[in-house]
Amino acid sequence: MLSVVTGPSRSGKSEWAEQLALQSQLAVTYIATAQMNLEDPEWCDRIALHQQRRPADWQTLNIQAELATILTQASDRDCLLVDSLGTWVAAFLEDSEADWSQRSETLLQSLQNCLATVIIVAEETGWGVVPAYPLGRQFRDRLGSLTRAISGQADQVFLAVAGYALDLKLLGVMIPSTRL
Template identity: 40%
Template sequence: MPDETRAVPRLTLVLGGARSGKSAHAEWLVSAQAGPWLYVATAQGWDDEMRERIALHRARRPPPWETVDAPRDLAGAIRRAPPGRPVLVDCLTLWLTNAMLDEEADLAAEVADLLAACAAAPGPLVLVSNEVGFGIVPENALARRFRDEAGRLHQRLATLADRVVLVVAGLPMTIKGETQ
């Protein structure tokens, strides 16, 4: 591995609001490394709106991007990534949604397993997630639980991460680690 890659953060968490440009920023971070790059997609095509969003995301990633779908076994997909391959996970929010909607899932165990996979990953690994906690308390109980789980997951990942970035209007604010 060449010397200049030593400074590349092993684990980066990219947070942002809806349509903040967080995915594009994360792709930029990953594609600054030597390819090929692995894109781990967590979206599930539940409805037309979601399928349209997936299609838009895929259109942005021609080779040397390689795509794997991991709507449920995200920890496994991270563990199966070839060592040294830059990995982009887009996004944790959808994975968490899928896990919470799976009534047979043990969410706490799955979160712990995901954290273990991220902690063990050789990197560079870039995780994208939606920051969803800056609005009024949702009236819907599931939505309240979702933002609690998302917030706790982000805190735990931020502890593991070498770099945490908050994207606003396409612009990255580095809140942990060195500014790129």
């Protein structure tokens, strides 16, 4: 089972993903892709808020490059909650297009072969203005394309907005991908 929870900032994405993990009744491993930065107290407060909400029996892994490996090693008795795809993508913005393509294809393949229940939190960054800088546009484009590809494989896709989760697989129609 693969679920994606996407939406804008402060929409309830992580809380909904946590509810899905609880509902799975499996052993939950929370995969944190964000890195602690002690020089940014506001960022540390955000991470602490996430940590406080998690049940004590959930295992937490702080990862970056190892995401695909963790997915392939998980068993059908596991629930992996990946929070978040955006911070994982941001860690590899310096990858060349060829390296990024390989990295994202490896992740997609590992999700297809994963035996565990997987819940991925993904930020929606393309709802605002076009970023003024090339690196911002690259981040937005890579995250948007990867989220779309993962959602195409997913059993469930939820859009969290204003504290509500909408089931996009139930309510929406998938747009066919057209590659030029």
